[in-house]
Amino acid sequence: DGSLTRGCLTSATTCTAPACLSCTGNGCNAGLMCRKCDGSQTECATTNASANAYNELCAANQWCRNVLNDNGTVTRSCGDECAANDAKCSSCNNKDNCNEVLFPANARQCYQCTGEACNTVTDSMLKPCSVTKAEGQQCYTSGSDAKTMVRGCTTDGGATCTANTTSCLLCDTENGCNNRTYNVELNKCIKCSDADKCFGAQNAADAVACAGSNFTQTADNCYTQVFDNGTVSRGCVSELQGACDAQSDCSDCAGEACNTQVGTFTCYVCRSDNYPDCRNMKGVGYLPCTNTSLTSPESKQCYSGEWDGIVVRGCLIDLGAAMTYQCYNNADDRCDICSGINCNTEVEKYNGAATLQHMGLGMLALFFLVRNAF
Ligand SMILES: *[C@@H]1O[C@H](CO)[C@@H](O)[C@H](O)[C@H]1NC(C)=O
Numbered sequence: 096d097g098s099l100t101r102g103c104l105t106s107a108t109t110c111t112a113p114a115c116l117s118c119t120g121n122g123c124n125a126g127l128m129c130r131k132c133d134g135s136q137t138e139c140a141t142t143n144a145s146a147n148a149y150n151e152l153c154a155a156n157q158w159c160r161n162v163l164n165d166n167g168t169v170t171r172s173c174g175d176e177c178a179a180n181d182a183k184c185s186s187c188n189n190k191d192n193c194n195e196v197l198f199p200a201n202a203r204q205c206y207q208c209t210g211e212a213c214n215t216v217t218d219s220m221l222k223p224c225s226v227t228k229a230e231g232q233q234c235y236t237s238g239s240d241a242k243t244m245v246r247g248c249t250t251d252g253g254a255t256c257t258a259n260t261t262s263c264l265l266c267d268t269e270n271g272c273n274n275r276t277y278n279v280e281l282n283k284c285i286k287c288s289d290a291d292k293c294f295g296a297q298n299a300a301d302a303v304a305c306a307g308s309n310f311t312q313t314a315d316n317c318y319t320q321v322f323d324n325g326t327v328s329r330g331c332v333s334e335l336q337g338a339c340d341a342q343s344d345c346s347d348c349a350g351e352a353c354n355t356q357v358g359t360f361t362c363y364v365c366r367s368d369n370y371p372d373c374r375n376m377k378g379v380g381y382l383p384c385t386n387t388s389l390t391s392p393e394s395k396q397c398y399s400g401e402w403d404g405i406v407v408r409g410c411l412i413d414l415g416a417a418m419t420y421q422c423y424n425n426a427d428d429r430c431d432i433c434s435g436i437n438c439n440t441e442v443e444k445y446n447g448a449a450t451l452q453h454m455g456l457g458m459l460a461l462f463f464l465v466r467n468a469f
């Protein structure tokens with residue numbers, strides 16, 4: 096039953112190995128008790144081997160050991176102290192059964208279960224994989240509905256899936272990453288499309304859950320779409336018919352209730368003289384256009400251009416007349432325009448050192464024009 100007694104052997108006591116060990120000498124019965132199991136028992140790696148059925152009495156001076164076998168299984172036993180620097184061996188002698196710990200300590204752990212109860216995972220379903228691999232070890236979730244779910248480790252015998260498919264999802268971001276239910280609502284967004292209020296800034300508290308999605312671990316993004324007639328619509332990207340991109344004047348964002356900003360046409364806005372990364376778009380933010388006329392031909396267009404080595408991005412409608420003219424003029428390659436929200440992401444043209452090939456305007460005039468544009 097796992098209890099341990101020590102004492103002096105009398106003729107009336109029977110002492111038979113392996114349940115009882117005897118020895119001769121004062122205090123010789125100080126040997127440890129350790130957990131014992133081997134690579135043929137999957138539970139030796141998948142549990143802490145804490146059941147008393149695993150008990151083994153060690154000879155005097157032996158240690159408790161855990162060893163990671165070459166095939167990824169674990170062997171626990173009494174034995175010699177591990178060699179220093181042997182990462183695959185761990186030994187202890189501080190107390191009985193001190194080797195009843197998860198080994199290796201960083202062993203991959205996945206939810207492991209099958210059937211209806213497996214749709215909503217519980218803590219007890221989180222277990223170490225039965226083999227430990229140095230790399231490529233993932234958790235999986237598979238099933239075709241909420242009642243036929245299977246979860247486990249891809250490297251374990253009987254794994255029902257080993258690649259992402261329509262009925263199999265792999266993950267290795269963290270232990271227990273295979274925890275999603277079959278149908279899951281991931282993320283909340285502001286949803287509206289009315290002509291009166293949807294345009295304005297929204298209150299994050301009004302966000303509602305995105306539609307449930309079967310078999311996903313990927314949170315939905317939120318979107319804000321600006322129509323030609325000036326109205327705005329918001330919601331979860333998965334509920335949008337068609338793509339959310341510059342062509343559809345739609346911008347999306349990740350995170351709960353992230354689509355609260357005033358719904359208006361936006362472009363990337365920056366100048367490389369005060370923000371050098373304007374050139375390569377690193378960390379550049381987008382802003383609503385200052386002018387919002389939706390009837391002007393310049394509305395819903397963005398520009399990017401380079402004037403005397405300075406890269407400038409913004410909304411075409413906010414650009415002064417002289418520079419707008421340059422942007423429209425095909426013979427003038429300083430400026431490019433594009434249609435659609437946040438479409439002015441061109442970087443290749445501005446790669447490398449600042450070019451000084453366009454010296455048509457004097458520095459002063461340029462300063463005046465660019466300054467005027469903002
Ligand atoms: C893994 O290796 C151990 C130790 O060599 C052995 O006892 C065990 O049977 C092996 N297990 C499998 C599944 O091959």
Ligand SMILES: *[C@@H]1O[C@H](CO)[C@@H](O)[C@H](O)[C@H]1NC(C)=O
Nearest residue numbers: 239240241278306307308309
């Ligand atoms: C999810 O699966 C259930 C049962 O298989 C089905 O009734 C439902 O329509 C599916 N939902 C989606 C969004 O595909």
Ligand SMILES: *[C@@H]1O[C@H](CO)[C@@H](O)[C@H](O)[C@H]1NC(C)=O
Nearest residue numbers: 258259264265266267312313
């Ligand atoms: C499987 O899909 C998940 C979720 O989309 C993703 O995070 C993971 O990297 C994919 N794994 C492989 C091996 O493609």
Ligand SMILES: *[C@@H]1O[C@H](CO)[C@@H](O)[C@H](O)[C@H]1NC(C)=O
Nearest residue numbers: 216269271272273274275276
């Ligand atoms: C799944 O795990 C993630 C990350 O640990 C956690 O944020 C999320 O709440 C879990 N989901 C469920 C359904 O347990």
Ligand SMILES: *[C@@H]1O[C@H](CO)[C@@H](O)[C@H](O)[C@H]1NC(C)=O
Nearest residue numbers: 288290322323324325326327
């Ligand atoms: C504005 O355009 C959108 C998309 O074409 C349409 O769904 C919406 O009804 C229009 N709203 C008004 C007020 O015209």
Ligand SMILES: *[C@@H]1O[C@H](CO)[C@@H](O)[C@H](O)[C@H]1NC(C)=O
Nearest residue numbers: 385386412413414467468469
């Ligand atoms: C747009 O705004 C700028 C100031 O940002 C102003 O100088 C310009 O005249 C406006 N353009 C139009 C077409 O209203």
